[in-house]
Amino acid sequence: MTSGPAGHESFREARRAEALGASLPPLLVAARRVAMTVAQGVHGRRRVGQGDSFWQFRPFLHGDAVTRIDWRQSAKSDRVFVRETEWEAAQTVCLWADASPSMRWRSRLVATEKAERAGLLLLALTALLLRGGERVRLMALGENAQGGRDALEAVARGLARARAGEAGAGLPPMLPVPRYATAVLFGDFLDPLAHVQAALARLAAVPVSVHVMQILDPAERALPFQGRVRFADLEDAGETLIPRVEGVRAAYAERFARHEEGLAQICRGLGFGFATHMTDQPPETALLALYVTLAPDAGALG
C-alpha cells in the first residue's frame, strides 16, 4: 500500500474486489441451484480421441504405430502398452458478461441489479456446461479455459476480477477466440447499434458461434418517471433534462423498440442467437431458453 492518490485508488479497488468476492459464494450457490433445475441434457464425450490429456493405456495391437508405444508403462510388464489420450472436444464455450457501470444499476421496480443477474446466469450456465464436461472460458484478458472440479470457482473469481477491474466497455473485447468456439454474451447492449454491430462482426469473422443474451431492467423499457427529471448517465453519455417525462414516454418507447429490433436484426444477420431477459423475470426461464438454444449445437458437437 502506498500513499498518494494512486495508492489510494488501488486500495479502493482492492476493497471493492474484496466486497464483490465476498458476495460470490452466495452467487455460486444460487447459480448451482438454478442449474439444477435445468434437465440433465448435455453429456460429456468420454471417449478416446485427439487430445493432450491422458485417457488410458491399452495393449499394443497390430497396426498401431510403433511411436505410440509407451515404453515406461511397457517396461513394467511383459506386454507392450499404447498410451491413449482423451478425445479433446475442442469447442470451449467462451462466456462474457458486461461489466460496465450501466449494468450496475437497478430501478425501484426490481431488487436485482442487471450485473448481478448477468453474473448469475453466466455462472449457472457455467455449472451446467461443466457438468456436461465442457470447458469454459471467460472472455477476458488473462483468463484460461477451465474444466473440472474447481472450474466453477475459478470462473466466479474471474468474473469478480472482471467486475472489479474497470472493464468499462459495454461490448465484448477483441480477444483471440478459438475458431468454431461457442460464445455466450450477457449485457444490456444499449450502446449505439453501429458499435454493437462492429463488435459482433469481429466475432463473426473468427468464426465463432455466438449467442447474445440482452439483460434489461423493466424501467429501461417502461420509463416509469414523472415530472421534471434530469437523467444522468452512468457512463459517459452526459445528462439530459426532460421537462416532463410523461410527455416523452411514447417517443422513448418507440425509440427503445427500434433499438431492440435493430439489435435482433444484427444478430440475425450474423447468424447469432438473440434473446432478451428482464430482471423482473425469474432467471430459470432465461437459463432454460439459453440451454435450448445451445443444445442443438452441443448435440452437433457430439
Add this chain to the structure above:
Amino acid sequence: MSFSAPWLLPALLALPLLWWFLRVTPPAPRRERFPAVRLLQDLLPTEETTARTPWWLLALRLAAAALVILGLAGPVEQAGTLVHDRGPVLLVVDNGWATAANWARRMAAANAALDRIARSGARVALLATAEGPSGAPLAISPPMPVARQRARLALLRPEPWPPDRAAAAALLRAWRSRWGPHGAVYIADRLADPGSADAAFAAALARIGPVTELAALVPAVRVLLPPQDRAGHLVARVAQLPQPVRQRATVLAEAPGGRILARFGVEIPPRAALGEAAVPLPLELTNRLSALRLGGKGAADAPSAAGVVLLDERWRRRPVGLVSGDPANANLPFVGDLYYLERALGPYAEVRQGDLAALLARKLAVIVLADRVLPPGPETTAVSNWVAGGGLLVRFAGPLFAAHPDALLPVHLIAGERALGGALTWGRPEPLARFPAASPFAGLAVPADVTVARQVLAEPDVALARHTWATLADGTPLVTAAHFGAGRIVLFHVTANTAWSNLPLSGLFVAMLRRLVELSAGVAETPGRAVLAPAEAMDGFGALQTPGPAAGGLTADRFAASQGKAAVLPSPRHPPGLYGPPNGRRALNLTAALPPLRVMPPIPGARVEALTALGRERRFGPALLAIALGLFTIDLLVALGLRGLIGWRARAGARRGAAALGLVLIWLAVPSAARAGIGATNPALVTRIAYVITGNPAVDALTREGLRGLGEFVNARTAVTLGPPKGVVPGRDDLSFYPLLYWPVTANAPALKPVAVTALNRFMGNGGIILMDTEGGGAEAAGSGAGFAPGVGAALRRVSRGLAIPPLTTLTYENVLAHTFYLLRDFPGRFDGAPVWLARDPANRNDNVSPIIVGGDNWVAAWAVDANGHHPYVSIPGGANQRLLAYRFGVNVVMYALTGNYKGDQVHLPAILQRLGQ
C-alpha cells in the same frame, strides 16, 4: 408604529421582480441516474407544458420575503415622541432617599427614555438632583451621545438624603440660557422637598421646552420614624402618604449582626399618615435592639434609607431596681421612700422592687437605694461586685443613712445631717445652682422653686469638686459620683421623698433620673459639644457602609431635636448612620428630621406618564423574522416533496417524529406538581414527623422549618432517615402514619372539635407521641421564654380539654427520654429553663412510653434553619451550646418515639450493676 431601519422598506418594491423570477423559473428538477440516457437524448416532447411553481408556493415565498424585509426594518410600537428637534435633551433624575424603593424601575424608565432619544440621534445631558456621597456640588453633565450617557446613568445611586432642588433649579436656569429649550425628561419622586424650592425648580424645568415627567402615579413611599418610649413600651411608627385603604407594614426588629429578634406588623388606618405598634419584645431584648427596619414584601417596603431606624443608647431601656431602707412604708403615698422614684422612673424604665438579693438575681442596669444602709457582709460584697461589673448604684440619703454611713459611697461623709431651714434654724432652704458643664445634668434647666432644707455633707476634699455633679447655691454638693470598677456610684445628698427637699416634686427630678439611667450599662456620658466622627454611614438602600469622603463629624448635642434646635437633616456632610466611639455610638436617622410627607405637584405643562409607560415598547422585528423562518421551512419541505425527496420512508419517519413530539408536549403539559405527586402519595413509605397546622401561617412555617432542621440533624447524626415534615389537621388527616406529632400551642388556639379529640386520643392510645410546645410562656412562667407568649397557659388548658392526658411529672435526668440517644441534663429550646412535662407512670402497654410531652422552650425555633443555612432565631439566653442541646433533645425525642424504652436499661444500670455485684 415606527421603524428602526425605515430605509429598508423600499426593498418591498422588489417583490414583484421576485414574483416574476419565481414564476418563470421552473422548480428544480429531480435527479435520476439512468442507463439508457442515449435513447432519451434529443427526444421531442409531445406536450409543451413546462412544470410551473404552484401559485400557493409562490404566495408562500413572497410572503416570507416580505416578512423578512419588514422584520429587518424593525417595526416598533409605542415609540412615543420624547424628542422634538435635534437639540440636546436634558434627562433629570431624582435620586433622593424616596427613590430607593423602586430604583430599578426608575432606571428602567430612564433607559427606556434614552432608547427613544437614541433613535432620534439627539444628544442627551444628565442631571441627578441629589448630591453624591463625595460632596461635590450638583452639576449637569455635558451633552453627549446616548451610549456614553448610559454609562453615567448606570453609576447613579439613590442617596440617603433629600434632593437639593434649589441647586438643581439654578443649574436648570443656566442650562436654559446656554442650550435653549430642547425638551427634558424628568424622572420624578413626586415628594415635596423640605427646602421648599419645589416651585422654583418646577418653573425652571418647565422653561426647558416640553417636559415629559415620568413618575409613579401613586408615590409608594413608606417611612419608618424613630420609635418612641411610651408607657413602658417601644412604639414603632410608620408614616406614609395617606391611602384610601388600610395598609399593613411589616417591621423587623434587629439585634447587632442583623439577627432578627421580632417581626411584627404595623396597621395604618385608611386615610391616615401614621401607624403605630408596640415592639412585641420583653425589655431585656428591647435593650439589645440595634435597628428597626421595614421588611415587608411590597414595593413600598423595599430596602431604603427611610425604612431603617438605627437605635442607639437613647432607646435602650434599662431595668431599675428600687430598694428602700424601710420596706414597710416604702410605697406609702406621698411619704414613702420609693413613691416618687417609682413615678419618675416608671414611664421610661422598667422598675422592680423587692429585696436586694432577689433584685440582684436578675440583670439590672441601675439600683437605687433610698435611705438603705448596706451592713458589712455578703450584701455589701454582692452590691460592690455588681457595681464593679458595670452597674450604676444610685443612693439617696435619709435619717438611717446619715446616722450610719457605709463604705459604698462616692465621697466621705460627715456624720449627721445639715439642716438649712425649719423651725429651729436660722437659715432658709437653699435653691440649686446651675449644673457644672462636666456634669451629666448639664443643660437641664434649674427651676427656682426647688429648695433643699436638709442634707448630708461631704468631707471637704481636694477631689470633691471633681466628684460633684450638682451643688446648692451655696456650693455644697447635692449630687456626688465616683467610678467604682467598671461601674459608678452616685449619691444624692437628700432623701428620695419630700422630707428633706422638694426636689422629688419637680420635673427636674424626672430629668435627672432619666439622665442617670441613660448613663448606665457602661455608657459613658458624652460631653454635649464633643464632635463625634462618623463611624458607619447608611447608603440609599439602608445598608451600612464606610462613610463617604465628604462625611464629617457632628457635635453630640445635635443628634436629637432638643432645646429648640431641630435635628440635623442628613446630607453628604452628615450622612445618616452611626457616629462616635464604639462604646458610645449615636445614631443619626434620616427620618428623624424629615418633614411630614407631601406630594409635589407635577411640573406645569408637563406630559405626565407612569414609570412603566415607556417600558411597554414592543418590537415586532424578531417575531416577523421568526414567522418568515417558519414559512421558509415549510417551503423547503414542500420543495423537497415536489422533487420526490421525501418518500414513504421519510413520511413514516416524520410520523414517528410527530408522535415523539406529541409525547414530549403531553409530558410538558402535565403539571410538574402532578408528576412530583406520583410516588409521594403513600405516607407510609417514609418516616415523617407530623405537626398540627395551627392556621397561623407564621407559626406553621416556623414549625415546618424547625422540623426540617431537626430532620437534617437526625439524618446526619443517626441511622434514622426522616422525610420532610407533614402538616396535619387532627380529625381530618390519618395520624396513624406518624410516630411523633409536634403541636405548637398559640395563645389564641381554639378548643378542639370532638372529632379531633377522638383522633388525638386514639393516636396516643396507639403509641403515638404528642409533643406540645407553648413556645414561651406568660410573664409568670419559668425560664427565659417568660413573657413571649402571654396567655398561652389558658390556651393550653383550653386545647387539652378532653384529651386523655395521664398524670404528669417533670422530665429529669432519670427518665428514659434523657438517655435515648444523648445523655441530657438540660432540655432547652430557643428558651431555657421551662420545665418539660411527661407522663408520670406511663401505661405498660406502650413500652412505658409517655404519650405526651409538654414544654415551653420553643424547640422548633432553635431547630429552624432557613434557606441559606442560617438559624433565623437567636437562642435566649444564648450560646451555641444551647442550640446544640436543643438539637440533642430533638434527637432524643425522635429516638424515644421510634425505639420506646430501648434505653430503659441504662436508667436502671446502677441498680443492675449493684445486683450483679452481689
